[in-house]
Each structure stands twice: as structure tokens, then as C-alpha cells.
Amino acid sequence: MTFASRPPGSSRRARRTVLTIAALSGALLVTACSPSSSGSSDSTGAGGDGKVTLTVWSWRVEDEAAYNKIFDAYEKAHPNVNVDFKAFKATEYNKILATGLAGSSGPDVPQVRSYGQLQGTVASKSLLPLDGKVDLTGWDENVVASAKGKEDGKTYSVPLARQTVQMFYNQGLFEKNGLKAPTTWDEFLAANDKLMGAGVTPIAVGAKDDWTLPIVHEVLAGSRFGGKAFQSEVLSGKKSFTDPDWVASVKVVGDLEKYMPKNVTGVAQTDAQTLFSAEKAAMIPGGSFDLSVLQKANPGMKIGIFQVPPAPGSPSGSSATTAGWADGNFAVSAKSKHPNEATELVTWMTSKEFGQMVNDDIKQISAVPGVEPTDPLLKQMSDNYNNSGSPYLLLTDFRYGAPSGTDLLGKGLQQMLLGSKDAAGVSQDLDTGVKTWFKPSA
Numbered sequence: 001m002t003f004a005s006r007p008p009g010s011s012r013r014a015r016r017t018v019l020t021i022a023a024l025s026g027a028l029l030v031t032a033c034s035p036s037s038s039g040s041s042d043s044t045g046a047g048g049d050g051k052v053t054l055t056v057w058s059w060r061v062e063d064e065a066a067y068n069k070i071f072d073a074y075e076k077a078h079p080n081v082n083v084d085f086k087a088f089k090a091t092e093y094n095k096i097l098a099t100g101l102a103g104s105s106g107p108d109v110p111q112v113r114s115y116g117q118l119q120g121t122v123a124s125k126s127l128l129p130l131d132g133k134v135d136l137t138g139w140d141e142n143v144v145a146s147a148k149g150k151e152d153g154k155t156y157s158v159p160l161a162r163q164t165v166q167m168f169y170n171q172g173l174f175e176k177n178g179l180k181a182p183t184t185w186d187e188f189l190a191a192n193d194k195l196m197g198a199g200v201t202p203i204a205v206g207a208k209d210d211w212t213l214p215i216v217h218e219v220l221a222g223s224r225f226g227g228k229a230f231q232s233e234v235l236s237g238k239k240s241f242t243d244p245d246w247v248a249s250v251k252v253v254g255d256l257e258k259y260m261p262k263n264v265t266g267v268a269q270t271d272a273q274t275l276f277s278a279e280k281a282a283m284i285p286g287g288s289f290d291l292s293v294l295q296k297a298n299p300g301m302k303i304g305i306f307q308v309p310p311a312p313g314s315p316s317g318s319s320a321t322t323a324g325w326a327d328g329n330f331a332v333s334a335k336s337k338h339p340n341e342a343t344e345l346v347t348w349m350t351s352k353e354f355g356q357m358v359n360d361d362i363k364q365i366s367a368v369p370g371v372e373p374t375d376p377l378l379k380q381m382s383d384n385y386n387n388s389g390s391p392y393l394l395l396t397d398f399r400y401g402a403p404s405g406t407d408l409l410g411k412g413l414q415q416m417l418l419g420s421k422d423a424a425g426v427s428q429d430l431d432t433g434v435k436t437w438f439k440p441s442a
Contacts, residue, residue: 052341053082057100057107059093060328062293066361073357074348081341101126101333108336109345112157114146114326116399121331122149122156128332128339129154134347142391143367146326150400158349160328161364164288164381165218165392171302173200173282181306188309192259195282202259204281206269207417210410213253214394217413218323219285220256221249223310227321227390235397237440241431242424245315250409251423252311254416265417273297288381289327292363305377307384322384323392326367401437408433 058067064087071083086107088096094113100106101124112121121127131154136144140162147157174180174191177198182188192202206212225246226233233239239246261267261275273290275281277297286294294303307320330349332342348354355368365373365382373379391397398405412426421429 051080051082052338053084054108054336054338054342054345055084055086055106056109056111056330056345057093057097058085058087058111058328059090060111060362061087061089063087063362066357066363069361070354070357073353074345078344081345083345097121098124101335104335106333106335108333108338108342109330110333111160112329112331114157114159114329115396116150116401116404118146118156118329119150119400122151126334127156128334128336128343129156130158130332130343130346131155133343134158134350136350138369139367140326140369142324142396143326145396147329157329157331158346159326159367160330160349161326161358161362162288162324162367162382162385163327163392164322164324164365164385164389165215165285166288166305166322166381166384167219167283167285167308168276168290168294169283169304169306170276170279170281171304173279174304181304182309185309185311192256196259201261201275201281202283203256204272204275204284205260205264206267206272207260207264207414208267208271209269210414211406212269212272213410213413214406215287215392216285217250217253217409218392220308221252221311222321222323222390223308223318224252224314225249226315226318227323229315229318231391231393231397234393235441241427241434245313247423247427248311248313250413250416250426253413254423257417265414277301288365288378291375291377291381303377305380305384307388319388321388321390322381323390324385325392325395328364398434398438401434403433403436405430405434 056067056071060067064085067085067087071085075081075083097106097110097112098121101110101121112118112127134155136147136155136158139159143159143162144155147155147159149156169181173195177194177200179191179194182191195202205216225243225248230239230245234241257264261272261281272281272284273293276284277294279298279301307322309320310318330346332339332346336342350368352368352371355366355371358364358366358368359371359373359375359378363375363378365378365385373382394405394409408430409426412421412429415421416423416426
């Protein structure tokens with residue numbers, strides 16, 4: 001996400017640089033050290049103005065201006081603190097963060113991954129436990145789980161946002177072809193057929209990037225495997241990923257390939273987004289985190305969202321669902337020279353004031369309970385999750401070991417779209433892979 005201009009007062013934030021991979025590569029390869037703060041501070045983190053400088057790291061380069069605006073507000077209420085925000089290329093962030101937290105030049109407040117991807121950082125003892133310091137009472141339990149250590153159950157971060165996945169669609173193209181958001185599977189197929197007949201790619205998918213395919217699967221077929229109900233059954237061991245409903249949900253993706261771009265496994269996610277933004281594709285499965293990207297790419301497009309209706313054969317009682325998870329959590333480094341001030345900043349991130357800024361400025365669905373998005377589409381996503389939400393199962397519960405569920409399904413779906421594997425084979429490989437480390441709870 002990018003913003004057209006810097007917010008008022010941000011000139012004093014010239015030190016808050018976005019470090020591109022080009023700027024980082026030499027230092028990382030030669031010294032393996034993370035970049036130091038570009039502010040003028042001594043070894044204690046106190047600048048020439050006598051204030052405490054807290055460094056905050058993130059992988060969201062596109063949110064730099066929004067975070068600068070948010071931390072401007074924090075500094076006004078905390079005149080003893082300067083916040084130095086740095087954003088790094090997302091694909092390089094994990095390595096940069098691990099190096100920074102292991103050394104002396106890392107952040108005071110790092111943005112950390114969630115669920116299974118948080119566990120390595122916890123195991124390295126790089127983060128301070130926040131139990132008794134932050135209060136997440138009343139928060140969605142699926143969101144709170146993202147912030148905890150699996151082994152000790154302690155809280156190590158504050159969740160930033162609830163992400164959801166859904167189908168985006170071009171309302172103008174739908175109206176031009178006499179269509180509206182489908183509410184049944186037959187309507188969904190009919191819309192795809194009509195669009196394809198009009199020379200429009202119905203569903204933009206970037207299968208070259210296999211990480212997107214589990215999201216595509218959730219959007220198209222979450223209700224076919226049973227959504228939230230399936231979660232409890234697979235975690236308890238009553239069902240597995242070879243269950244007929246799961247296999248059928250994987251097959252749904254293959255059955256809908258004809259509505260995707262030609263040679264879909266050669267299409268990158270950025271190419272898929274371009275197809276949609278250029279109005280050459282009518283729909284694109286994606287996350288709430290994609291909203292601002294799509295809006296900026298074509299400000300004149302009227303974008304809508306819908307939950308894909310349940311495919312035939314879906315479990316009894318299954319209905320359209322919106323899968324979700326927590327993401328973008330913030331923690332306190334165990335090596336911070338200012339742990340009290342860093343903890344105070346992270347504690348503020350549980351407030352409704354911060355949550356509203358996340359909604360309005362970062363354009364994400366805040367994890368803070370009781371905060372309502374002002375963007376109508378973001379609000380619709382939030383309402384859909386609140387009313388008919390389910391966990392993004394392979395992310396929330398099957399990333400606690402290697403190979404992870406999302407990696408296995410992503411590669412498997414890619415192979416299925418290439419024609420080298422069927423839905424049963426994809427599902428069997430997923431089940432076999434996660435069982436090398438996953439143990440049912442009962």
C-alpha cells in the first residue's frame with residue numbers, strides 16, 4: 001500500500017527510510033549485520049534532544065506513510081519518545097529480522113509473524129513475554145492464538161489486524177453483462193460462463209506463485225470441506241486431509257481452472273492483479289490486505305466483494321464462509337535498551353485509538369475488538385467474518401512444523417493445475433506431510 005503524499009509534520013521523519021533490497025544486499029552479504037538507525041542517537045538510544053528513540057521494524061513497505069502518521073500521533077501524546085519506523089522488503093524480512101534480533105542493532109519493536117511462523121522467534125528467546133503487561137481479554141480467540149508461544153502458552157505480541165479472504169469483483173463488468181454477485185453455485189457458474197463468452201477472463205489467478213493457491217482454495221471451496229467444523233474434526237484426529245469432503249474441495253479448484261487465465265501456472269500474482277485492474281478479468285480471489293492495492297491500481301473501478309456460494313455436495317449445514325486469521329503482530333525485543341517504553345508503545349497498540357488508525361490509515365481490519373472500519377468494503381469483510389467466519393486452517397493450525405500445510409497445498413495445487421497430480425494425490429501428500437510433525441489433540 002502506498003500513499004500519495006507524506007502526512008503533515010513528517011519532514012522530521014527523514015530518518016525513517018524504506019530500505020530496498022538493493023541498499024541492503026551488500027551489507028547483508030558482507031557483514032550479516034542489520035542496518036543501524038539512521039537517526040543521530042548514542043548507544044543508549046537517547047538522541048541529542050534527550051528523547052528516547054524506539055526503532056520499529058516492519059515488512060510493509062507500502063504502509064510507510066500510514067505508520068509515520070500513526071506514530072506522529074503517538075509522539076504527540078508521549079513527548080519523551082521518538083519512533084523511528086523502518087520498512088524492509090517482505091521477502092527479505094525474516095532473515096533481516098533474525099539477524100537484527102540476534103545482534104545489537106535490531107529493533108525495539110519488531111513486527112513479527114503469527115501462529116507457527118512466530119515459534120522460531122519465540123524459541124530463540126528474542127522476545128519479551130507480555131503477560132500481565134497487555135490485556136487481550138475479549139479478543140477473538142483465533143486472533144489471540146496468533147500471538148502465543150505454542151510450548152509455554154505465553155503472549156509474545158499484540159495482533160495488528162484480522163485478515164480475511166474473499167472474491168473481489170468488478171461491479172461495472174458484472175453490470176455490463178447483466179450479472180450480480182452470485183448467491184448460489186449455479187449462479188456462480190453461470191456468471192463465469194457468461195463472462196467467458198463475452199471475452200472476459202472470469203477469475204484472475206496467479207498460480208506461478210504457489211503461496212497464493214491455498215488462498216484461492218479457501219475462497220473457492222472453504223465451505224465445500226466444512227470450514228470451521230472441519231477444523232475441530234481434523235485437529236482432534238476424527239478426520240484427516242484425505243477425507244472425501246477435503247478431497248472434493250481441492251477438486252473444485254481444478255474444475256474451475258477453465259475460468260482462469262490460460263497457462264495459469266505461468267501467471268504471477270502481480271500479473272493476475274494487473275488483469276483485474278485493467279478490467280480484463282472480472283474477479284480475483286484475494287485477501288483484505290489486497291484492497292488498497294486494487295483500489296489504487298484503478299481508482300475509477302467500482303469494486304465489490306462476495307463469498308463464493310457452497311459447491312454441490314458441501315457438508316450438511318455448510319454455508320458461504322469467510323476465512324480469516326491474525327497478521328502483522330508487534331512484539332518487544334528482549335535486547336531493547338528501552339523495554340519499558342517499548343512495552344508502553346506495544347500496549348498502546350491494544351487501544352481503540354490505534355485500532356481505528358489501523359482501519360482508516362493502513363486500510364486493514366483492526367484486531368482490536370469494537371473498532372469499526374470506515375471503508376465500506378473493509379466493513380463488509382469484517383462483518384462477513386464476524387457473521388460467518390472460519391479459520392484459514394492451514395495457516396492458523398498447520399504452520400507449526402515443516403513441511404507446513406500451506407507450502408504443501410500450494411505446491412500440490414500447482415502440480416494439479418499442471419496436470420501431474422489429481423485432487424486425491426494432492427490431499428494425500430498434504431496429509432502425509434503434516435503428519436510428520438502434527439499430532440491430533442485427542
